[in-house]
Amino acid sequence: MTFTIWCLGVSVILLWTPVYLFFSSDIRDRIVDTQGSNGLPLLRIAATWQNWLDLLRGFVGSWLLFHHTFHFGPGLENGQYYMLALVGAILVVGVSIQVVYFRRHLFCLCPVFYLAGLSFGLVDWWMALYGLLAGLFFGGISNSSTLFFCFSAGTLAVAGYLFRGIDVGWLLASGTMLLPVVFSLSVQESLVAAMRRRALNEE
Numbered sequence: 001m002t003f004t005i006w007c008l009g010v011s012v013i014l015l016w017t018p019v020y021l022f023f024s025s026d027i028r029d030r031i032v033d034t035q036g037s038n039g040l041p042l043l044r045i046a047a048t049w050q051n052w053l054d055l056l057r058g059f060v061g062s063w064l065l066f067h068h069t070f071h072f073g074p075g076l077e078n079g080q081y082y083m084l085a086l087v088g089a090i091l092v093v094g095v096s097i098q099v100v101y102f103r104r105h106l107f108c109l110c111p112v113f114y115l116a117g118l119s120f121g122l123v124d125w126w127m128a129l130y131g132l133l134a135g136l137f138f139g140g141i142s143n144s145s146t147l148f149f150c151f152s153a154g155t156l157a158v159a160g161y162l163f164r165g166i167d168v169g170w171l172l173a174s175g176t177m178l179l180p181v182v183f184s185l186s187v188q189e190s191l192v193a194a195m196r197r198r199a200l201n202e203e
Helices: 005-015 042-046 049-069 078-099 112-122 125-142 144-164 168-187
Strands: 031-034 098-104 105-109 191-194
Touching: 005 049, 005 078, 042 049, 042 191, 049 078, 078 098, 078 105, 078 112, 078 168, 098 191, 105 168, 112 144, 112 168, 125 144, 125 191, 144 168, 144 191, 168 191
Parallel strands: 105 191
Antiparallel strands: 031 191, 098 105
16 A cells, blocks of 8 residues: 555645636526426536536546555455555545535535546546446436436446455445435435536526
8 A cells, every 4th residue: 555645735636626616607697407397407517618628537536546646456455454445434424515505505416426526536437437327228218317316326336346345445335325215215305416517597
């Protein structure tokens, strides 16, 4: 296991910077529910450049953190459990910062691109792609961002276990993918997305 302090600093800055700092005033006032009749408006989400920034910094931050700040061998030694706990805590805090958004009242943002970036940084690209496609398919046909995250996490876990066995990377990727669902259920708020076009009344 190796540790690089500058990689830790860069990864924490990338992962802990709130996405809403990059929102313009019009985006802040355009909040769309990603459940039910509104569904998961991926084209509109993709048309907002801040989400692509989320993808990039999620990938670079998690890649630096997992592959360059700490390097985990095939078997976890005693000291590595502490490092794994630190990595998990950094990721949990990062996702929490992206999800929790307060404007007049509490919202739970839907960080699809950020978590896609995390998964690509933590596991092999093809495994992350499987999870992303499964989430897009089932989340799309059910009009539910919640199912997007659940099926993405489940597919990552199944693919990771089949091809890697018990592995730190897919455990972290699957766990972080479920965090927005846990947050939204705990505060009883729907997951929402912020985007440029077609304002939806905030309730």
